[in-house]
Amino acid sequence: MHDYQKLLALSLLAYGAQKNLPVEQLCQLSGIDLEEVKADGPMTSRQLDDLWINATHLSGDVLFGLHFGESLQIAALGVVGQLIRNSHTIGEALTQAATFTHLLTDALTMEVKRTNAGFAVQFIPNQTRQRAAPAMFCQLMDFMMAFLIHEVDGLVLTRIQPDQVTLPSQIADLTEYERVLRCPTIREGDKYELTFAGNYWNEPILLANYDLQTTLLQEVNGVERSYEAHQRMSDRIKSYLLANANLGLPSLDAIAGNFNLSPRSVQRKLQEEGLTYQQVADSVRKTLAIHFLESGRHPTKEVSYILGYNELSAFSRAFKRWTGTTPGGYQKNQRGIT
Template sequence: MPALHDTAQASVSASLTQAILHAAGRLGLERQALLSACGLGESQLADPDARVPFTAQEALWCALSARLQHPEPGLLLGCNLTPGPFSVLNYLLQSSATLGDALNAAQRYQRLVGEGGELRVEQQDDRLTLLYSPLHPQHPATRMRVLAMMACWVRMMAPLLDDFHLLGVQFRHAAPSDLAPYRSVFACPLRFAAADYAIALPRALGDAPLIPANPPLQQLLRQHAEALLARLPSASLSARVIGLLGEQLAHGEPDRAQLARALHLSERTLQRRLAEEGCSYQQLLADTRRQLAERYLREGRLPAAEIALLLGYSEPSVFFRAFRQWTGLTPGEYRAQQASDA
């Protein structure tokens, strides 16, 4: 996550912007008028992995606030926001094994959705708290934007757990005269004029299994998310290479020339710039394979032969030899050791 004062380069995903516009359409607002109000064109939103300036999306929120007749237009829009079809991160969260795993992924990949603030997850006593610090706390659009996000979080999490409920929510702004919209969405104690926006859950829910959990799918989605994260401008070249390797590995042995083209570099320039960062392509490939292998063995139940395919090995035996060189153990011995330690 970039520093919260770094506003010039902040961006958000085109997919989230599309989701906001779809929600506005369901509420009867005219799409083209909203696009004109924030200075965006359809071509900027055609690629779901594209980025748009955060300032443009703030203008969109202002336009929405002016057009929606509701005591809290952010809560209204958040209850109509369905980011699923537009967000890799949403699919990644839903396929996680537990809510805790999903929240860890949300923290790591939050920049894929946008750079309008920072999400933190804290555990204390019997509470699991999601805190959000917005990039521009005093901006006229922030209240609506964050309320929409919080309402959307609640609507996304509720169907994933059998016993989902909130212990409390808090907001930076003062208490409004009409609390009914808040009570309808959150159904828990409310606190206003707080230091942060926050949602508190029972800590035990962190270990609760998610109903649609799909660990094999999540592994593939993580690889794609790493690749998307690597493409964001602030990442180092080595981090971008690691992300692209993670995406390519699931399709076989990575192609260095193809990877260089994806970064708009020649192979020679790629090698030189990696050397300047103190690493090499082959080193990053080996390190990426080892880290992914250890994570797959530690977190999931995929057979070692399937893990070999996910790491781009044509034969499981090649993976077994490489893993023994890395760790001194076979994949089976490593998995047993991790289970014993746990």
């Protein structure tokens, strides 16, 4: 596990202690040796997933992640938190946060988009991680949304609150979500998204130190290079493709350019993992196709277009190769239609 993920785990344990949770029992249930962790020992992603689930269970708080995100101080993120504190504006702070979200978790990515009316922050699930640990994922997503809103408290002379919150799942306690997320307009949709008025974007960070920001960027970018050096090329490509699915699936040359590598280098790294770019891209297409079809919000022809197929018949053949059934047959099975 990366150091920043471990920082997040330790902050979760500290929050649990504040809430009078039996921390030793929490660690035991999660397969964590507390003394070893205190002595800077390792922690795995599986242990962190279990930590979220067991903390929610022991606390009896179905909104544990939401409340944890509300309470966490930005300093708990170490140098990444300091970098956010020393950004020039809220817009820059959120952009920095989005850039380094993967250092905190591999379960999602964060994207910040400017719009005509303001800007939107969207959290994009890693479908594989979401399916593997849905209970953990829900808590983590609540945490990220609450933390994003509250992380800039004390850094600006205004109280940040979104115009609208969109969630793809049923809301357990609407009143509490409205309180923590500071938004009376919470609706169900097909994504996790917070939208904000444009005037927040250029709101200056009070404590910004531009010289320190340069130093922090060098340090975090060094961590980023180390992180990427140890990450499988196929995982890097999958994360990028899922995060930018709305742009279509790019060519190998475009992917290589995004990673500042030559196409041949990307191919070689994938070959070392026993894969080709086509196989990785097809895996992502399958994940996205199933997601779009299950959502029921897109006709099959539109899903085919989104995934880069010029002909619906080509998409249908590919989907049958992946799943053993046609897109239409898959949707009927999902609805229980025989």
